[in-house]
Amino acid sequence: MRYALSLPEEFALLSVTDTGAVRDAAQAAIGCAAAELGELALRGKVLVDCRKREVGGLHVYLTGGARVRLVDTGGTGLAWADALLAELASHGVEHGKIVLAKWLRRRRGAFSLHCATLVQRGLVRHESVRRLFGAEARYLPDTAVRDALAADIHATGRGLQMQDAHMLLLSDLVVGCGLARDLNITIPVQQRLKRARGGGSVALLPEAMLDTSAVLAAAVPRRSRRQG
Secondary structure (H helix, E strand, C coil), X not given: CCCCCCHHHHHHHHCECCCCCECCHHHHHHXXXXXXXXXXXXXXXXXXXXXXXXXXXXXXXXXEEEEEEECCCCCCCCHHHHHHHHHHHXXXXXXXXXXXXHHHHHCCCHHHHHHHHHHHCCCEEEEEEEECCEEEEEEEECHHHHHHHHHHHHHHHCCCCCCCHHHHHHHHHHHHCCHXXXXXXXXXHHHHHHHHHCCHHHCCCCHHHHHHHHHHHHCCCCCCHHHC
């Protein structure tokens, strides 16, 4: 089931619980920033490069120093994406390179940005809950849409249907950071190994897209200790 959502909007929707709490604030922020780059990759605008080795038939990515590479700075038709492309281009000119880890930290407001879009589209309801030392934002999701999205990831991850590039990126992000566990998404070990080899349901996708997706997923932190 698709609702014409961008990757960061999908990741934001999956990052909130039924009660409107954010599962992990740091993970949601970096995850949405990584998903933004994934959306640009889908549109042929960027790729992410890093060193790669093959160990026992599995692709192992050496993500330290991974860089974002601009492929095309033409417009996308999405206001946030076009603004992001301009910012990436300016950053690349100023610094000579775009280091992935630094860029993701720079985009720490990505979750709030895309949650606001979900609110506008009626897929999230924003509430402000009063606390002793101030207010706390709550993002109450349309659970039917969120759960249908999780079901799509579950089905493709189990090899029940071929993955397109969009679902590859979303699945890698969600599974890689451990968010899949919260959403009751289970991917068999055999399917995970096929993904690591570039086979199975992802076999027909370009190697550059497989690499970009894997490196973006590796950049998203798993659940912080204090948030379980």
